[in-house]
Amino acid sequence: MSADSLLSAVGLDSLPFDALFVGPFATGLCFAVALPLLGAYLRLRDEWLAALAFAQTAAAGALLAMLAGLPLVAGGVGAAALAAALKNLFDRATRGAQGAFFALLLVFAWAASVLLAANLPLAERMAHALFDGQLYFSDNAQLLTASVCVLAALVVLRVLSRRLLLAHFFPELLRASGIAAPRLAFDLLVAATLALATMSIGVMGAFALIFVPPLLAWRWAGTWRSGLLLAVSVGVLSFAAAFALALALDQPFGPLLGGLLVSIAAVALLIPARRETRGQTAVRTQPPAH
Amino acid sequence: MSRQPAPLLSVTALAAGWPGARRPVCGPLSFALAPGEILGIGGANGAGKSTLLAAIAGSARIFAGSVERRPGLRLAHQRQLPPAFAGVPFNGHDLLALTGASSAGLPPWLASRLALRLDTLSGGQRQFLHLWASLRAPADLVMLDEPTNNLDPAGVAALEVALRRRAADGVGLLLVSHDARFIAAVCGRVLQLDAPAEAPPDDEFDCDSGCDSGCDSGNEAGTSATASVSLEERR
Numbered sequence: 001m002s003a004d005s006l007l008s009a010v011g012l013d014s015l016p017f018d019a020l021f022v023g024p025f026a027t028g029l030c031f032a033v034a035l036p037l038l039g040a041y042l043r044l045r046d047e048w049l050a051a052l053a054f055a056q057t058a059a060a061g062a063l064l065a066m067l068a069g070l071p072l073v074a075g076g077v078g079a080a081a082l083a084a085a086l087k088n089l090f091d092r093a094t095r096g097a098q099g100a101f102f103a104l105l106l107v108f109a110w111a112a113s114v115l116l117a118a119n120l121p122l123a124e125r126m127a128h129a130l131f132d133g134q135l136y137f138s139d140n141a142q143l144l145t146a147s148v149c150v151l152a153a154l155v156v157l158r159v160l161s162r163r164l165l166l167a168h169f170f171p172e173l174l175r176a177s178g179i180a181a182p183r184l185a186f187d188l189l190v191a192a193t194l195a196l197a198t199m200s201i202g203v204m205g206a207f208a209l210i211f212v213p214p215l216l217a218w219r220w221a222g223t224w225r226s227g228l229l230l231a232v233s234v235g236v237l238s239f240a241a242a243f244a245l246a247l248a249l250d251q252p253f254g255p256l257l258g259g260l261l262v263s264i265a266a267v268a269l270l271i272p273a274r275r276e277t278r279g280q281t282a283v284r285t286q287p288p289a290h
Numbered sequence: 291m292s293r294q295p296a297p298l299l300s301v302t303a304l305a306a307g308w309p310g311a312r313r314p315v316c317g318p319l320s321f322a323l324a325p326g327e328i329l330g331i332g333g334a335n336g337a338g339k340s341t342l343l344a345a346i347a348g349s350a351r352i353f354a355g356s357v358e359r360r361p362g363l364r365l366a367h368q369r370q371l372p373p374a375f376a377g378v379p380f381n382g383h384d385l386l387a388l389t390g391a392s393s394a395g396l397p398p399w400l401a402s403r404l405a406l407r408l409d410t411l412s413g414g415q416r417q418f419l420h421l422w423a424s425l426r427a428p429a430d431l432v433m434l435d436e437p438t439n440n441l442d443p444a445g446v447a448a449l450e451v452a453l454r455r456r457a458a459d460g461v462g463l464l465l466v467s468h469d470a471r472f473i474a475a476v477c478g479r480v481l482q483l484d485a486p487a488e489a490p491p492d493d494e495f496d497c498d499s500g501c502d503s504g505c506d507s508g509n510e511a512g513t514s515a516t517a518s519v520s521l522e523e524r525r
Contacts, residue, residue, distance in 0.1 A: 044378065165388055169380075172367040173389065173424055176347040176433075218379050222407055227379035 024200075025243055027138045028253075030146035031197040032239035034153040035206060036213035036231035038190050041157070041164050043214045050087075050187075051194060051210040053102040055203045056109040057083045058195035059130040063116045063123050072126075073145065076199055080191035083109075088184045133202025133254035135243075142200055149196050156189050165224070202254035209235050212261040216268050238264065296360055297322040298431045298462040299346065303355035306338070306345035314353040315341040321481055323431070328453060328463040330477030332470060337483035339466040340370060343433045346464070359431075366429035370436045370466075372420055375408040382406065382419055391426035395455065397448045413440045421449065425456055432456065433464040438472050450476050 042048050058076035065075020083105055090101045117124040138146075160182045166174040167181040174181060197206040213234040214227070221227035242257035249256075305317030316338025323329050331339050344350035346357050347367045359365070366389070382404030386393055393404060400418055408416055417440040425432055438446050453476050457463055467473050473480055 046374075162388065169373050169385065169388060169420075170368070170424065171373075172344075172347060172349070172369045173427065175349050176365040176367040178348070218377055221379035222405075223381050224379055224384050 021136065021243075021247065023140060023143050024135045024138045025240075027143045027146045027200050028135050028205075028239055028243060029236065030143075030150040031193075031201055031206070032209060032235045033232055034150040034193050035197060035209040036217075036235035037157055037228060038153065038193060039210035039214040040217065040228055040231050041161075041186065042190065042210065043218065044164065044168050047102065048211055049102040049106065050190060052203075052207050053106040053109065054080045054083060054191045054194040055198045055206045056106055056113065058191075058198040059127065059203050060109040060112040060116070061195070062130060062199065063113060063126055066126055067116070067120065067123065073196065073199055076195040077192050079109075080195035081188055084187035084191040085184070087187055091183070129202075130198060131203050131254070132252040133200065133205045135201050135205075135253045136247075138200050145196055146200065149193055153189060153193055156185070160186055160189075201257070205254035205257045208254075208258040208261045209239065212265050213238070216265055219269065234261075234264070295325050297324050298360050298363060299323040299464075300358040301346070301355070302358070304342075304345060304352065304357060305354040306341050306350045306352050308341065308344075309351045311351065314338075314351075316345075316483060317342075317353070318355055319481070319483075320355075323462045323464065325430070325460045325462055326457050327479070328457050328465065328477045330473035330480040331464065331466045331483065332468065332473050332480055333483030335468070339483055340435050342483070343367060343435055343464065343466060346433065363431055364429045365431050365433070366424045366427045367433045368421065368424040368435060368437070370439070372417060372440075375416055377409060380408050382408065382411075385419060385423050386426075389423045389427035391423045395426075395452070396422060397444075399444075414442055414445050417441060418445050418449065422452065425452060429461065431462045431464070433466075435466045436468070437465060438467060438469050446472060 039048070039051065042050055058080040061079020062072040062076040064079070065072050068075070087101050087105070094100070113127050117127040163174065163179060163182050164186060166179075171181070194206055194210070197209070201209070213231040216234050217227045217231035221230050238261050239257065242253060242260045245251070245260070246253040246256045300322045302320050303318040304320070305314035307314040307316075315336075319342065321329070331342060333339055341350050345352055346359075347365060348357075382393075382400075385408065386404070393401060396404075397418075400415060400422075403411060403415065404419075408419070411419070421434060421437050424434065437449060441449060450472070453463060453465070465473065465477060
């Protein structure tokens, strides 16, 4: 069955874009679900910079893989996973300096990418593509990988969620229960998802999707669950809008998605969040004594 | 003839400190805790009160002695510093569900606010709710570090009631506090860790032995010497 007849069969033949783009749309949609969810937990751990660091590392790894004649995905995922493992070693060795690792990793990966691009013309073109994203060129293999990735992320997050929350709100209780905080497992999940996302939607798009939706959701949501739902909703709707806009305007997808999300964030953050607070304080004033 | 219940916890000649330290912060200490008992741990800053709790929880270094927990003991431990609540979409129901604590028995001034985000509550309300989540978690032994921080007199009074009720359920309680009045009001016994004396020579302890676990509590390492200890019955 061709893509056109499949679309027709499911009633999607009136979509505003060609069937050629259904695969790329579905691929990006997977990441639009997974990245905001991961971003919420990264934000909880105050590790949002990890998103940019892992994405940049994945891009550098993909460039190296290309030069070595290896699959880009293998290079990107491998480099990001190695960075996640190193991060855990760094955390143990430098207690209290955890945040520094992501800044160091970001600078290192950035420097490596720029050096490769400056010296090799092919690497320069690929670096440009990895930064902007090449979602419209993604194939069925990438769609399959993205689908498996988002399913794995949902399952693993479901398993790890309570422990991640306990590690933030009740670290001693978690430790006293003899349960280890799931640091490495979570870091590997984030690194692998970001690496795959970087191969499709680029460094900029991946970082925007993992950072901005949770930022907005945390401002408006009243509970953890509603925060996750809101983050995913913002991610999916922004992705769909950016995808359509990029096609209609013939513009690169990553920068459009980033610009759209930042515009939404700028407007939303200016609107004061209405929350019920603990109540009005009654104030009495007394006239000064004479 | 009634049999004494097996202790929840037996601490024998314990000297404990932080990983990487050359000397223990507290000890040697010996005591036991029975089900339903509330033991207070008092003393000056730096006497090793929090270190003692961490050693019992298995996250501090044991230099000498032993900590024996009753087999299958479920332990809840709450640290002194509260976590960051600001900006996180988390309400009271979320917090209690996380530890499996019931909201039954919460003071009315807090029970009515469970649906609010934690970052809209006052510092004292957040502290009480955080304490409640640990105190009412499924556990046989609950250890609370400076639980009266940020609480007003009404909050302290409500906490005292909650602690007595929990002890009446057969749960053992270890309370660290510098608030002598609070300790005297709720604890059956008090372990008083006195201010640290002069540091002993560096070679007094063999620092290459007996590190129990990989702790990442981030406490200052080895800043005080062995404290002197007194244990008094309050009633």
